[in-house]
Amino acid sequence: MRFRAQRSTASAPLPEDVDPAPRRMRAVVVDGPGPAGSLRTADVAVPVPVMDEVLVRVVAAGVNPVDAQTRDGEGVSAQIGSYPSPLGVDFSGVVVSAPYEAHPTPPGTPVFGMTAFPRVGGSYADYVVASSHAIAVKPPRLSHVEAAAVPLAALTAWQLVVDTARTHAGQRILIHAGAGGVGHFAVQLAAHFGAHVTTTCSTRNLSWMRELGADVVIDHTTTPFEEVVQPVDVVVDLVGNAHDRTGSRSLAVLRPGGLLVTVPTGGWTRYSEEAAEAGVSATSFRATPDGVTLATIARLLESGELAVYVDRVFPLDNAAAAHGALEEHHARGKLVLQVSDG
Numbered sequence: 001m002r003f004r005a006q007r008s009t010a011s012a013p014l015p016e017d018v019d020p021a022p023r024r025m026r027a028v029v030v031d032g033p034g035p036a037g038s039l040r041t042a043d044v045a046v047p048v049p050v051m052d053e054v055l056v057r058v059v060a061a062g063v064n065p066v067d068a069q070t071r072d073g074e075g076v077s078a079q080i081g082s083y084p085s086p087l088g089v090d091f092s093g094v095v096v097s098a099p100y101e102a103h104p105t106p107p108g109t110p111v112f113g114m115t116a117f118p119r120v121g122g123s124y125a126d127y128v129v130a131s132s133h134a135i136a137v138k139p140p141r142l143s144h145v146e147a148a149a150v151p152l153a154a155l156t157a158w159q160l161v162v163d164t165a166r167t168h169a170g171q172r173i174l175i176h177a178g179a180g181g182v183g184h185f186a187v188q189l190a191a192h193f194g195a196h197v198t199t200t201c202s203t204r205n206l207s208w209m210r211e212l213g214a215d216v217v218i219d220h221t222t223t224p225f226e227e228v229v230q231p232v233d234v235v236v237d238l239v240g241n242a243h244d245r246t247g248s249r250s251l252a253v254l255r256p257g258g259l260l261v262t263v264p265t266g267g268w269t270r271y272s273e274e275a276a277e278a279g280v281s282a283t284s285f286r287a288t289p290d291g292v293t294l295a296t297i298a299r300l301l302e303s304g305e306l307a308v309y310v311d312r313v314f315p316l317d318n319a320a321a322a323h324g325a326l327e328e329h330h331a332r333g334k335l336v337l338q339v340s341d342g
Contacts, residue, residue: 014096015108021046021055021096027125028319028337029084033073036323041316042084047121052132054105055097059342060148060313061123062090063322063335064181070118071323074266080118087319088123089114091130092138092147093339099132110138112147112298114155114289124319124337134289139302144342149181149310149334154297156263156287157185162193164261164285165234169194174229174253176246177238178214179205181334182263186236187212188306198232200225205332212307224249231255240264247271251278261285309333 014020029042049055067087069075092112095105105111113135115121115128122128138147160182161167167190175190177183178199190197191213198216199209209217218225226249235254239246240262247262251274254260260282262271275282300306311331314322316339326335 018094018096018108021057021127025126026316027086027121028088028316029086030071031084033077034071036068036071036320036327039071039087039320039323041319044084044086044121044125046127047129049097049099049129052099053129054095054099054103054111054132054135056091056093056111056128056130056135057096058091058093058123058126058128058339059144060092061088061125061316061337061339062148062150062152063314063319063326063337064089064152065326066152067122067124068323068326076118085118086122086125087117088125088128088337089117090148090151090153091115091123091128092144092150093128096127103132105132105135105137110144111135112138112144112151113291113294114151116289124316124339126339131289131291133291134294136291136294136298139298141302141304142308145313145336145338146308146310148336149308150297150301151289151294152287153181153334154185154306154308155290155293156182156285157189158293158297159287159290160236160261160263160285161186161189164283165190165236165259167193167195167234171195171234172230172232173197173234173236174225174232174250175199175214175236175238176225176250177201178209178212178217179332180238181331183238184212184309184333185306186238187214191215192300192305198229202330208332226250226252229253231258233258235260237262238264240266241268241271242266248274251275251280251282254278254280256280259283310336312336313338
């Protein structure tokens with residue numbers, strides 16, 4: 001049997017309303033570990049997609065805690081190959097270049113997703129490259145600003161609540177920091193899948209948490225949660241032990257054999273040992289880019305069964321102010337950078 005030679009995989013042609021990418025672009029970069037004020041806008045080369053990657057013109061970029069941690073010399077800063085380095089993981093924009101003509105997201109497609117920062121350039125830029133497996137078509141009802149607030153936070157919430165905690169009807173779950181970027185998705189998803197949801201937040205967010213589906217809302221500024229929470233099956237800890245030993249205190253509210261999923265593990269190296277001593281299980285967590293799950297999340301957003309909240313929007317050139325606001329820890333939902341017009 002003879003096999004035909006494989007056809008050339010030329011990039012998909014550009015529609016008339018999609019401009020080709022230039023060679024240079026704006027990007028917010030770090031020159032090394034430093035405070036928020038060290039962020040600067042630089043002129044850098046537009047990244048070149050390879051293999052399964054798409055090139056996207058960025059309209060908006062989400063701002064995440066890992067961005068600030070990395071800028072400060074923590075996070076994933078150890079994996080940055082060279083400086084200056086653009087920051088950012090989340091983005092929403094329009095495909096400019098796809099790997100082949102019949103690609104599911106051809107040029108002109110509005111998409112949102114995650115870049116493989118720090119192995120490739122970050123999303124605080126005019127253009128970004130991303131794996132085809134880390135993006136999904138943007139929900140039409142969402143603006144690019146709203147969509148840029150979704151990928152990392154919503155995927156983290158899904159992978160915490162659905163994949164790790166295996167949330168189901170009748171399950172009792174405690175979610176710390178329910179009003180944050182990940183938290184406000186986690187509360188909604190846990191409620192969506194039928195769990196009895198308890199969450200902690202500040203005073204101004206109490207009624208909002210109930211609107212998102214929480215059954216019990218605890219004001220962490222006035223009430224120690226361990227004094228009022230009934231035994232739960234799972235604790236999703238988005239705070240950790242860095243503040244008021246939230247992780248360690250959470251062990252006391254788990255039923256025997258329950259599960260603690262702790263996201264910030266810095267400063268709490270003995271979480272596994274402490275959990276075992278308390279008769280429960282504990283695991284750390286790392287989010288994974290997943291375009292298939294992101295497409296499922298997109299359908300929930302489009303149907304209105306899931307909502308995203310954007311607290312504030314900053315222009316790209318004012319990324320330093322966005323990081324400053326993030327580090328104040330008072331944001332409700334997400335902060336977003338407006339990179340270009342939609």
